[in-house]
Amino acid sequence: MGSGLIASIQRFSLHDGPGIRTTVFFKGCQLKCPWCHNPETIARKAELIFYPQKCIGCGACLEVCPAGAHKLSPDGQHEIDRDLCTGCFKCCDECFSGALQIVGQSRSVQDVLREVMQDELFYSNSHGGVTLSGGEPLLQAEFAAELLKECRSLGLRTAIESNLALPWSVIEKVLPFTDLFMVDIKHFDAKKHRDLTGVDNRLVLENIQKLDDSPVELIVRTTLVAGLTDSPGNIRQTAEFLKELKSLKYYELLTYHPLGLDKCIALGKIEASEKFSAPDSQEIQRLLGIASLAARPVFLDGKGIAENELRSEN
C-alpha cells in the first residue's frame, strides 16, 4: 500500500460530518482561496511552522540547523530565513516549546488506520465515522481510495470534504467507498470563482450533479466572506442550483472565521494573511432566508435553522 502526505489527524472532530468523527487532513490543495482557514494544508510538501510567542530563546535550533536558517537577534528575537531552510526539520526535533513544528508527514494507510480505529466504538455509538479533509484529499486520490476502502471493510461510515474541482475520473476512484460528500461551492459565478480561487467552477457544478446520480449523500457549503461570497445573488443562484438535487442532505452557510490568519503568519506567508470579515448577523439572517427559498434544510455553522427562525425574503 502507498503512503499519503498528511497534515494532521483530528480525533473527536465535531464539525466534519455526522456523529463523532476522526478527520484526516490531507496536505495539498489546487485552489487558492485567500480566506482559507487551513492554510497549512495548501502546499503539497512538508512545511515548517513557527509560533514566535512560544519561543523561549534557548537557541537549540541554531545548533542543529545545517543551513543556518535560524537566527537569534541580540534582543532575543528569533528569526527564520526561509530561503535558507532545506526542509530537514532537525530544528523541530530540538524545539520542545512547540514554537517550531513540522506540518506534513508521509503516513501509510495502516498507520492512519491505526489512529482512526482508536475511536471505533465512538463512531458506532454516535452514528459517526471517518472524514477525509484537507487540503484537497482527492489530489491524493489513490491513497484516499485505499484508506476509505479499508475503513469501509472495517465497518466505518466514510465522508470526504472536497472542492470537487477535479475530473470525474478522479472522484470515481473514491466513490465506491464513500457515504457522504461535503462540497464547497465557493462562488456560483464562474468568473468570480476563478478570480477568487484560481480555478473554474464548471467541474465543481458538473461533479455535484454527477454525485447526485450516485448512491451517496451530499452536503453543500458556502463560506460567507464579506464582499467576496456573501452577495444575495450568489446565495440565491447556488440555492436554485441545489433545489434540483435529490441527495442533498442540507445546504450549509459557514461564517468566515479568521483562524487561518495566525497560521499564515506562522508559515511565513505574511502576504497571504490578508484580513477578511464575515457579514454581520443581520445579513447572515437575510442570506439564510434567501438560501431557504430554494434549498431545504438550511444550516448555519453546523446547526439546523428551524422554519420559524428563517426570515422571509418574499
Added chain:
Amino acid sequence: MNYDQRIEHLREEKLRQTNEKLKKLGTRDEDDYGCVLPPDDFHWEPPVTRDDGSFFGAYAWGKNFRSLMENHPVYIDSCDALAGRWMFMLSRMRPGYRLELAPFPPEFDYSHLRNEQGKYDITCGIGKDAHFAPDYEIGLRLGWGGLLEKVRDCKSKLGDQDGLELLTAEEDAILGIQNWITRSAEHAGNMAAREPDPILRQNLLDMHEVNARLVEYPPQTFREACQWIAWFNMASRTHNRDGAGGQLDELLRPYYEKDINRGLIDDEDATFYLACLLLNDPHYYQIGGTGSNGEDVTSKLSFLILEAAKRLKVSCNLTISVHDGLDENLFRFGLQCLLEEKMGFPRFSGEKSLVKGFVRSGFSRDLARKRIAVGCNWMSLPGREYTLNDVIKINIAKVFEVAFEEMIGDVEDEPASLERLAELFSSHLGKAVLCTAKGIDFHLDRQFRNEPELLLNLLCYGPIEKARDASNGGLEYYNMCIDGAGLATVADSFAAIEQRVVREGRLDFSELADNLHKDFEGIEGRRIRQMLGGSEKFGQGDSLGDKWAGWLTDNFAETVKSANTPGGRRLMPGWFSWADTVRFGKSVGATPDGREANTPISHGANPNPGFRKDQALTAMCKAVAAVQPGYGSTAPWQLELDIGACDIADAADKIGGLIKTHLELGGTLININVVNAEQILQAHENPDLYPDLIVRVTGFTAYFSNLSKEFRQLVVDRIITR
C-alpha cells in the same frame, strides 16, 4: 402568581442570598449549599462545652443540636411549596475546625501517625463526618413521631451506658427538629393571615397544615414527602453538612402515584414541589438505574425531577444511573438538560462497572445494584454502609517525591534507575496506605466519642436498634474508601523519566534532580521543563504515560485491597482529588512531568491539560476508563465540554455517544461542565459580572463568583489549555 413566576421569584431570591453570603462570608471553595444567612441580630452559643469552647460526645452533641434547633430562626417564603432554610453547621462551630482537618478530642492522641501523614500528605479522615448515605424510606415510613417512638423503645431495652447516651442524644435531636417544624408551621399560618394574594395565602395555609402534621406523623401526600425530605436534609446539614440524598424517583414514586390517582395533584403541581425541593438544598440524588431484579426503575417521576431542575436553573446534583436497559428517553432528556441549560447537570454514572467492581469486592450483585450515586465521587448503600467516602486521600505526587528524593539521596549505595524508583514508590505507597489504614481504625474506634452521626443514624438500619453509632459498628457494612490523588502527575513523571532519561539519554538522574530542586530555573531549566513536559503523556493512547497510569492504577488498587486495616476493616480504592488539587500541589516540589513547584497536581483520574495536541475528548474518555481501580469506588471523568460542542445539529448524538462509550469501556462516573471559555475568562477577571454563572468544580457545582481566585484559576486552567 403561577408556578413559573414563583420559581422565578425563588431563583432570584436564592441568587440574592448567595450574593449576601459572598459579601459576608467571603469566597468558599465548596458546594453551593442551600443555606441562608441568619438574621443580623441572631446570637446562639452551644450550651454544653468544655473549657476551651469545644464539645465532643453524644451527650454534648444531642443537647447542643437540640438547642440550636429550638433557637433556629424560622424561614418561610410565601412562593415556596416547602417551609424552611438552614443557616448553620454545628460541626463547624467548634473551635479549630478546618475543612481538611476535623477537631478530635485531645485525649485521643494520634500524634504517632502524624509524621507519616505529613510525609505522604495524607488526608486522614480522622474526625470527619457524614459521607455515607441514609435511607430516607425509613423516615418517610415512620415520620418524626415514629422515629422518636423507635428511639424510646430501643432505649427502654438497653442498659449499656454508651448506648443510653447515644439514644438520649437521638431523642434530643428529634425533639429539637420537631420544635423547629412546629414553629415553622405556626409561622406559615401567621403569614397566611396577612397574605393578600389568594393563591399565596392558600399556599401558606397548606404549608401550615402540611408541617403541623409532619411534626408527628409520616407524610401521606407527595408534597408532604417532599417537605419531609427537605426537613431531614436541612437538619442533617445543620448537624454536620451531610449532603447525601437518595434514589429520588423511587423514594417519591408511591406518593406521586397515589396523589395522581386520587386527582390531588397533576404533573405541574408535582414538578413545582420537586423544584422547591431541589432549590431547598443541592443534595445528591440519583435517578434511573435498576431495581433489585435488574429492571429499569425509570418512571414518570424521573422525568419530572429533571424537568423541575431544568425549570429551576440553579445548581443541582442529579445523577442518571446508566445501564443497558435504561429508558433511552430518560438518557436523551438528561442530555437535553445538560446541553440546553449548560449548568453541569445531570451527571451520569455507569452501573455496569460499579456493580462489577462491588461484586469483585466480595458482595452480591443484588446488593451492588442498591449502591447509588449520592456524593461528589461516591456510591453508598443507603442506610447500610459506612464509607467515609471522599474524605480520605493520599497525595501520590507526594509519595512519588519521597521515593525520588530517597533514590537520589541513596545514589552512593545504589545507582538511580527507573526500576529503583518504581520499587521505592511501591514501598512508600505501601507505607502511606498502612498509615492511612491505621488512621481509619483510629477514627472508627473513637469517632462516636467525638461526633456521633445523630441524624444519619436515624435513617440507617442498626444504629438505633443496636444503640451504636454508625461509625461504631451500628451498620452492616464498613467499606472504607481511600482515594489516590495526582495520577497524571505521577504517570507523566514516570513516563518523562523513561523517555528522556532512560531511552533518549537527554539528561541523567542527577541533572534531573538538580533541575527539579531549582524548579527549572533559567533558560536551560525552562527548556528541560518543556522537554520533560513534551514526553509521552497519559491519555495520548498507547503512550508511556498510559503505560505508567495503568501500572499506578494496578499498584494503587492492589496495595489498598491487599489487606484490611490492622483492625480488620475493608478498604476500597478510588482515584479522586476533589477540589484539593491546589492544596495537594502546595506540598510538592517540581515534578519530572514538567510541573513547577507548588502548583496544582493533576485532577482526579483525568490526564493533564494539554495531554494531546488535538485534546481529543475521545482519547481522554478512553484514558479515564482505562484507569478504574475497579472495586466499586469511582474514578470519575471530569469532562469539560466546550459550549461550541453543545450548539451543533446532532450534539445529543455526539455527546451521548461520548458518555455511553465511556461507561461501556468501564467508566464509573462522569462529572460534566459545559463551559464557555470566553465567558469563564471574563468571569475570572470580574466575578461580579456573572453572579449566576454555575460551574461543576469537581463532583459539586458552585457559583463561579463564590470561588476563591485560586479555585477560579483552577477551573480556567482546565478549560483554557484546551
